[in-house]
Amino acid sequence: MAEPEEVTRGRVLLVEYEQLKAEQKSRITLRDNLIYAMLAATAAVIAATIPSASRTALLLLLPPLSVLLGWTYLVNDEKISAIGQYIRTDLTRHLTDAVGGDGVLGWEAAHRRDQRRGSRKKLQLAVDLLAFCVSPAAALTVFWIHGHLTGLLVTVSLVESAALVGLGIQIALYADLGRS
Secondary structure: OOOOOOOOHHHHHHHHHHHHHHHHHHHHHHHHHHHHHHHHHHHHHHHHHOOOHHHHHHHHHHHHHHHHHHHHHHHHHHHHHHHHHHHHHHHHHHHHHHHOOOOOOOHHHHHHHOOOHHHHHHHHHHHHHHHHHHHHHHHHHHHHHHOOOOHHHHHHHHHHHHHHHHHHHHHHHOOOOOOO
């Protein structure tokens, strides 16, 4: 029978690190797939709308789908960043103390010092806003110009517009444009 491994503070911290990286990887996969889901939803709504001018009300499906997918994207992106922040600050410090040295988990901070990180983050913000806010806002604009405007549908479209603005503000606030 094999002897059990000794449980040390360093081992526990490494297991925590591995679990956090696994969660981060899973959330990254989900987050990235939400962009594809948004593109598919946009294509499906447009494809359903194109055959007939009388179907422009279908464009009102896109904003709630966008808010749902965009909010899920944002929550996962925030958790990915929070995990990274925790690893860079608390966990790295605890591991450094446990092993008695420096340079532990250096990559966790090093990749954030890239000179082009700021421009990449700004571009990512633009892509996120385009995918989750601008394209459904364009759908609303097409509905307002070409749709059969009833009081109920206009009210729905205005509520959807407010939700899109709220989502856009949240996406911008959580964009993590800082370098450190």
